[in-house]
Amino acid sequence: MSTATETIAQPLAAASTAAAAEITLHTNQDDEFPVIDFGNLARDPEGTAAQIFEAACRWGFLVLKGHGIPKKDVDAMFALSAEFFDQPSEIKAEKWMNQKQQGYDFKDWRDVPKRTQAEAFRSQCRNLSESLLQTFARAMDLAPDFFTSAHSPDKDPGNVLRLIRYPALPAPADPRFPRLGEHTDWGTLTLLFARTPGLEVRPPGDRGWVPAPVVEDAVIVNIADGLALWSGKALKSTMHRLSWDSLPYDMHRYSIAYFVNANADAPLKMLKGEVGSGGKYVEAPTEFAATFGDYQAVRMRMIHEKFNTEGTEEDLKVDPAFVDMVKNIGVAHGTGVTFDGKGLEQ
Ligand SMILES: O=C(O)CCC(=O)C(=O)O
Ligand SMILES: [Fe+2]
Numbered sequence: 641m642s643t644a645t646e647t648i649a650q651p652l653a654a655a656s657t658a659a660a661a662e663i664t665l666h667t668n669q670d671d672e673f674p675v676i677d678f679g680n681l682a683r684d685p686e687g688t689a690a691q692i693f694e695a696a697c698r699w700g701f702l703v704l705k706g707h708g709i710p711k712k713d714v715d716a717m718f719a720l721s722a723e724f725f726d727q728p729s730e731i732k733a734e735k736w737m738n739q740k741q742q743g744y745d746f747k748d749w750r751d752v753p754k755r756t757q758a759e760a761f762r763s764q765c766r767n768l769s770e771s772l773l774q775t776f777a778r779a780m781d782l783a784p785d786f787f788t789s790a791h792s793p794d795k796d797p798g799n800v801l802r803l804i805r806y807p808a809l810p811a812p813a814d815p816r817f818p819r820l821g822e823h824t825d826w827g828t829l830t831l832l833f834a835r836t837p838g839l840e841v842r843p844p845g846d847r848g849w850v851p852a853p854v855v856e857d858a859v860i861v862n863i864a865d866g867l868a869l870w871s872g873k874a875l876k877s878t879m880h881r882l883s884w885d886s887l888p889y890d891m892h893r894y895s896i897a898y899f900v901n902a903n904a905d906a907p908l909k910m911l912k913g914e915v916g917s918g919g920k921y922v923e924a925p926t927e928f929a930a931t932f933g934d935y936q937a938v939r940m941r942m943i944h945e946k947f948n949t950e951g952t953e954e955d956l957k958v959d960p961a962f963v964d965m966v967k968n969i970g971v972a973h974g975t976g977v978t979f980d981g982k983g984l985e986q
Contacts, residue, residue: 671844673853674699679706681771685778692772692861693779693875693919698844700863700878703855709764711857714833714896717761720754721803721894762801765831765898769799772829772861773900780871780911780921787870790906790932791828797936799827799900806882806893813889819882825864826939827901832860834895837886842879851886865939866902866932872910872924904933934958938966 674695681688695702724732746758773787780786791799806819813819819838832839839860840849852860868877887893908931912924937958 673841673843673850674702675853675855675858676702676704677706678704678708678771681775685775689775689779690919692775696776696861696863696867696875698876699841700868700876701841701852701880702861703853703858704861705855705858707768707859709761709768709859713761713764714857716757717803717833717896718835718894720757721805721896724803725805725807725892758801762799762898765801766793766799768859769829769831769898769900776867776871776875779919780913781919782911782921787828787867787902790902791900792903795903795905796933797901797904799898802897802899804895804897806895808892809889811889813884815884819884819887819893822879822881824868824877824879825862825899826866826936827864827899828866828870829864829900830862831898831900832862832895833897834860834893836891836893838882838884838893840881840883849881849883851883852880864900865935869908869935870911871921872912874913874921901936902932904931904936906932908932908935930962934962935966938963942967 674691676688676691676695678688678692692702692704746755770788770791773791774784777784777786777788793799835854837851837854839852841852842848843850862880863875863877865877867875882893907929909926910924911921913919913921941958941963
């Protein structure tokens with residue numbers, strides 16, 4: 641699916657407020673934000689996979705250079721995004737989806753060249769996401785298609801390409817409200833194209849927030865809850881947010897996100913790294929039968945609970961025991977308890 645979202649405050653934004661005001665920015669020269677060149681993959685597949693895996697385990701975020709999506713195509717998507725959002729709201733409203741999706745849908749775009757452009761970009765993102773999933777499988781000594789086979793393009797919910805604009809404000813916002821509240825992503829991983837600063841992430845250790853660097857022609861790769869769960873929390877789904885500090889309130893912020901989602905019917909099974917096995921991961925027994933679709937429904941239900949809103953039938957028909965378990969897993973909320981009830985070190 642391809643969508644466009646203009647957002648001032650997503651529901652998640654309200655979650656962060658008070659804590660955000662107390663946190664100071666901190667950078668550590670010895671443990672810099674990982675920047676990795678994916679262009680080395682063909683020459684050194686093992687080494688590149690190991691680098692990416694390590695960064696994903698420690699930071700859950702990395703800047704990926706040499707990703708193979710040409711600059712001109714990314715430029716053209718940013719131009720398309722600006723052109724789309726600059727249209728009058730009545731025109732944009734024709735593509736408004738619904739409250740749950742909070743965005744505009746490109747599927748029925750009558751402008752065929754633009755729709756084609758968005759679709760072509762979407763498939764470039766899909767290819768990159770598949771190479772990354774294969775790279776994780778390599779680093780974990782799994783079959784190359786271990787993750788990709790659970791990301792079939794013709795199954796729900798599918799990956800989502802989202803053009804996002806955070807609109808300029810007429811006056812400074814209340815600094816207690818970040819531009820986008822802190823959260824982890826719910827899918828498998830996210831690719832993020834952004835040309836302006838503002839994204840902040842929780843670095844390894846307890847060190848406040850660190851700004852993600854803006855590296856020309858690079859894409860930010862962000863591990864989401866799905867891969868964190870799959871890997872038995874070896875890969876980190878890291879809290880991130882958008883602050884007001886580095887981009888003036890009177891400027892729009894544009895970003896392009898590609899959310900990668902496992903198939904809703906894919907079984908949610910945790911893998912376990914074997915000590916001393918050189919990266920070999922095996923399936924660990926789970927006491928429950930749940931799917932990635934169930935996980936996403938639980939996250940949706942947690943949002944409704946938090947904001948006292950009513951969910952859809954689908955959001956609410958999840959087994960309450962599974963909801964409690966997800967709350968305790970610690971992927972979304974950083975508390976560190978696993979499915980089998982044993983603490984798991986991050
Ligand atoms: O727009 C950005 O830079 C971050 C977006 C994000 O984190 C999200 O939509 O999940
Ligand atoms: Fe996010």
